[in-house]
Amino acid sequence: MNIYVLVKRTFDTEEKIVVSGGKIQEDGAEFIINPYDEYAIEEAIQVRDAHGGEVTVLTIGGEEAEKQLRTALAMGADKAVLINTEDDLDEMDQFTAAQILADYLKDKNPDLILAGNVAIDGGSGQVGPRVADLLDINYVTTITKLEINGSQVSIVRDVEGDSEVLETSLPLLVTAQQGLNEPRYPSLPGIMKAKKKPLAEVELDDLDIDEDDVEAKTETIEIYLPPKKEAGRVLQGDLSNQVEELVQLLRTEAKVI
Amino acid sequence: MTKKVIVLGEAREGTLRNVSFEAIAAAKNIAGSGEVVAVLIGDSVQSLGNEMVHYGADRVVTVEHPHLKSYTSDGFSQAFMAVIENESPDALVFGHTALGKDLSPKIASKLQSGLISDVTDIEGEGDGAVFVRPIFSGKAFEKVKIKDGIVFVTIRPNNIAPLEIDTTRSGDISSVAVEITNLRTIIKEVVRKSSEGVDLSEAKVVIAGGRGVKSEDGFNPLKELANVLGGAVGASRGACDADYCDYSLQIGQTGKVVTPDLYIAAGISGAIQHLAGMSNSKIIVAINKDPEANIFKVADYGIVGDLFEVIPMLTEEFKKVKVN
Numbered sequence: 001m002n003i004y005v006l007v008k009r010t011f012d013t014e015e016k017i018v019v020s021g022g023k024i025q026e027d028g029a030e031f032i033i034n035p036y037d038e039y040a041i042e043e044a045i046q047v048r049d050a051h052g053g054e055v056t057v058l059t060i061g062g063e064e065a066e067k068q069l070r071t072a073l074a075m076g077a078d079k080a081v082l083i084n085t086e087d088d089l090d091e092m093d094q095f096t097a098a099q100i101l102a103d104y105l106k107d108k109n110p111d112l113i114l115a116g117n118v119a120i121d122g123g124s125g126q127v128g129p130r131v132a133d134l135l136d137i138n139y140v141t142t143i144t145k146l147e148i149n150g151s152q153v154s155i156v157r158d159v160e161g162d163s164e165v166l167e168t169s170l171p172l173l174v175t176a177q178q179g180l181n182e183p184r185y186p187s188l189p190g191i192m193k194a195k196k197k198p199l200a201e202v203e204l205d206d207l208d209i210d211e212d213d214v215e216a217k218t219e220t221i222e223i224y225l226p227p228k229k230e231a232g233r234v235l236q237g238d239l240s241n242q243v244e245e246l247v248q249l250l251r252t253e254a255k256v257i
Numbered sequence: 258m259t260k261k262v263i264v265l266g267e268a269r270e271g272t273l274r275n276v277s278f279e280a281i282a283a284a285k286n287i288a289g290s291g292e293v294v295a296v297l298i299g300d301s302v303q304s305l306g307n308e309m310v311h312y313g314a315d316r317v318v319t320v321e322h323p324h325l326k327s328y329t330s331d332g333f334s335q336a337f338m339a340v341i342e343n344e345s346p347d348a349l350v351f352g353h354t355a356l357g358k359d360l361s362p363k364i365a366s367k368l369q370s371g372l373i374s375d376v377t378d379i380e381g382e383g384d385g386a387v388f389v390r391p392i393f394s395g396k397a398f399e400k401v402k403i404k405d406g407i408v409f410v411t412i413r414p415n416n417i418a419p420l421e422i423d424t425t426r427s428g429d430i431s432s433v434a435v436e437i438t439n440l441r442t443i444i445k446e447v448v449r450k451s452s453e454g455v456d457l458s459e460a461k462v463v464i465a466g467g468r469g470v471k472s473e474d475g476f477n478p479l480k481e482l483a484n485v486l487g488g489a490v491g492a493s494r495g496a497c498d499a500d501y502c503d504y505s506l507q508i509g510q511t512g513k514v515v516t517p518d519l520y521i522a523a524g525i526s527g528a529i530q531h532l533a534g535m536s537n538s539k540i541i542v543a544i545n546k547d548p549e550a551n552i553f554k555v556a557d558y559g560i561v562g563d564l565f566e567v568i569p570m571l572t573e574e575f576k577k578v579k580v581n
Contacts, residue, residue, distance in 0.1 A: 013510050013530050017396040024397065035511055094362070095371055120510055121393055124374040129330070129362035138441035139330065141359045159355045160458060161505030163448040168441055178511045179504045217371025221387065222400040226537070234548070234559040242560050243570040246542065247578055249558055254540045256462075256518040257486070257575070 001053030001148075002108070005044045006101060006115035006128065007072060008034040009065045013120060019225055033068045036116025038075075038183040039176035043146060044114050045076040046181065051148060053111070054078045058104065060097055062086040066199060073194035074186030080199040088204045093216035094122075098130030100214055103207050105135060110171060117142045117175035125175070132173035140168060142177040260291035260347040260383060265337065265360075266309050267352055268297070273305050275459055276352035276412065278312040278419035283376070283412050284350045285313055285420065289383035294318060294344060298336045300326035306430035313420040316429040318344070324437040327444040328356050332437050334363050339435040341368070348408035354458070357411045365409055372409045373401050377416040377516070377537075394510045394533030414459045415516050450505050455489040457506065462488030463517045465508055465535070468495040469524015469545065469564055476502055478568040479523060485575050491515065491535075493525045509534035521571075523564040527552030544568065 011017070012030035019025065033041070044055045056079040057072040059065050069080035083100055085092065105113070113132070118125035125141070132139035144163065145156035151170045156163050158177045186194070204211065233249075235242040250257045262284040266277040277295075284293045295314035297305055299321065306317035320336040337360070341349075349364070351357035353375045365372035378389035380400070387400050388410055403409070457463065464479045464486070476490060483490045491513070492506040508515055510533040520538035525531060527543070527550055535541070536555050543556035544567045553559045560567055 011393065013533075016529075017393050019397060024393075093371060095365070095369075098362075098366065123390075123392055123394065124372070125358050126362040126365065126372055126374060129359065130366040133363045133366035139363075140442065142355070158505065159447070160456065161503075162450055164444060165446040165448065167443045167445060178507070217404055217406060218373055218401050219404050220399050220401050223392070223397060224399075225397050226395070229536075229555055229557075232541070232543070232553065232556040232559055234553060234561060239560075239562055239566065240570060242562070243567060243574050246558055246560060246571070247574045250519065250540065250542070251578065254519075254557065256540045257578075 001048065001051050001111045003044045003048055003053055003055045004105060004108070004110045004113045005037070005040050005055060005057045005072070005077065006113065006131070007037045007041065007057050007059045007068060008116070008119045009059065009061055009068045010034040010119055010121045017225065019223055022223055024223060031064070031068065033071055034116050034119045034121075036118055036120070036176055036178070039178065039180045040114035040116055041072050041075055041077060042181045042183040043176060044112070047112065047146070047148060056081060058101065059083070060085055060092070060100055069199055070194050071186060073197045073199070074190040075184055076190065079197065082199065082201045083207070084201050084203050088211055089214075091216045091219070093218045094124050094126035094130060095217045096214045097127050098134060100204070100207070100209060101127065102131045102134035103209055104202070105131065112170060113173040115173070115175050117177050128173055128175040137171045137173055138168055139173040139175070140166065141175045143174045144177050144179040146174060146180070260288045261344065262288040262291065262293050262348040262350060263340070263344060263346040264293060264295045264314065265349070265351045265357070266295050266297045266305065267354060267356055268299060268302060268305055269456070273308055274352065274354070275419065276354060276414040277309065279414065279417045280350045280352055280412055281309065281313045282420050283379055283410070283417050284348070286379045286382050287348045287350070287386050287408060291347070294346070296320070296337065296340050298325055298333055303430065303432070310426050310428035311422050311424050314428060316431070319430065319432045320435050321432060322435060322437045324440060329440050329442045329444065330359055330363050331440045331442065333360050334367065335437055336435050337364060338367060339433055343433060346407070349410070351411045353411040353413045361409065361411050368407055368409070370407045370409050371403045372411070373403065374411045376410045376412045379417065391537065394514065395537045396533060413516065415461070450503055455483070455487065457489040457491055458513055458515060460489035460515070460517050462486045462519045463491050463508070463515050463535070463538070464488055464521045464523065465491035465493065465525060466496050466501070466523050466564075467493040467525030468499060470496055470501055473501050475565075478565065478572070482521070482568055482572045482575070485572050485579070488517070488519070493528070493531045522552050522556070523568055525552055526550045527555065
């Protein structure tokens with residue numbers, strides 16, 4: 001089976017966000033594989049181990065994203081591809097990313113494409129379904145269970161807490177929700193092996209993409225931090241008085257009840 | 258320039274969701290003096306049209322077909338694209354719900370358009386409209402606009418106030434006949450796991466428990482309080498990982514992002530990943546035994562104490578107040 005995983009390099013979930021000069025400050029920040037993409041990688045490896053084939057992890061970004069691709073290879077992916085847009089694109093939105101990914105994938109005949117259901121940085125959750133639409137294949141988002149039998153696919157997906165059980169077929173794009181699996185940590189032998197696995201780098205020129213054709217449709221005009229919350233009030237006194245006071249405050253001061 | 262804005266209304270078990278009314282308010286903002294057209298898709302949605310008008314839609318277009326009983330991206334995109342072809346709108350507004358998140362990228366792809374997801378506020382109107390959305394799970398915000406082409410946004414539930422309901426308003430309700438073919442997904446079954454009644458992502462009040470609830474039964478006092486307040490119960494990752502509750506309740510960076518009017522955190526320490534899922538709530542109440550717990554830093558009001566003592570007392574106090 002020909003399996004692709006769309007991966008994004010994101011800030012570590014522990015990172016504090018600092019804005020300076022209208023941009024998110026990246027210096028000194030820790031970067032990770034987007035946590036939802038880790039579920040996608042793990043699932044891809046499990047599907048390959050059960051059905052055979054090859055797992056290719058694919059990302060768009062700069063040179064520094066190689067680190068996350070190596071981590072995916074160390075987890076067990078077979079190949080990695082970095083579409084390096086550093087020199088070609090200043091601004092990119094979900095339209096841009098999906099056009100580039102779909103253009104790369106269009107002649108690769110993927111049976112299964114996996115992605116995270118959302119990236120924890122931009123948080124739009126658009127790129128997976130957009131890529132599927134551009135490739136004219138079906139997609140299912142926020143999946144928590146995947147079973148493949150020949151070309152038939154049984155899926156359970158999370159719909160705001162409820163579970164939807166559905167059937168579809170390959171080729172297919174799915175986006176991973178928490179609960180799909182427990183992503184493995186790269187083992188030491190895995191890390192050693194990953195160093196020798198193929199990591200290809202392509203640029204927009206190699207894909208015959210004209211920058212103007214993938215120009216972002218949206219524009220970010222400002223980035224800012226939410227107003228700092230003033231320290232709240234920790235109530236004092238007898239516990240029953242505190243409870244009474246809290247209910248009063250919620251009714252008269254905060255007016256939320 | 259007057260704009261025509263299409264709103265996709267969304268029903269859950271035969272009832273329109275609040276976010277549909279919020280989407281109408283957002284659409285009015287974008288339309289300026291233009292027209293807001295509500296679209297309803299399903300096997301039987303005609304009867305819901307009037308309510309969309311009462312909340313401010315100028316008219317309603319329905320697409321009904323037996324194959325649209327359950328949502329599928331194939332079915333709903335065929336229905337919606339048929340309406341777009343008839344109407345040629347300038348802007349589209351969906352709710353940022355499971356359905357909206359799943360469908361909107363496909364529509365945007367078909368229209369070759371931009372899409373601004375998870376909008377929490379709109380500044381300005383008409384062509385000047387700028388959309389505010391959280392990034393990094395609410396640790397920062399960005400203001401985004403569409404450079405050119407159709408304006409397409411999904412709005413986060415509970416953030417944009419709906420218009421006052423006016424049951425005297427009337428508007429045309431028409432239908433479009435669409436051939437629905439080649440559905441590649443077949444829905445077999447929906448297993449309800451979410452707590453009865455109130456939807457966590459749309460709840461005005463959320464009572465969330467952390468490791469401090471200690472067991473599955475430990476959630477019971479939280480459920481009672483939620484019942485009294487008409488709210489929903491949520492949880493931290495810690496509580497889910499410890500198997501005290503289902504992952505469907507998880508609030509945080511992974512999990513749900515909620516912005517209720519009132520968020521009561523019981524026995525939750527306040528890890529940065531949890532804060533990412535709830536820190537934009539309007540009022541936060543923290544109840545924790547540990548006065549040093551991080552959650553108190555984001556709380557508006559805090560009580561240092563045992564949740565098993567405090568929560569039942571709160572429930573009783575709210576009951577008293579409600580009676581009066």
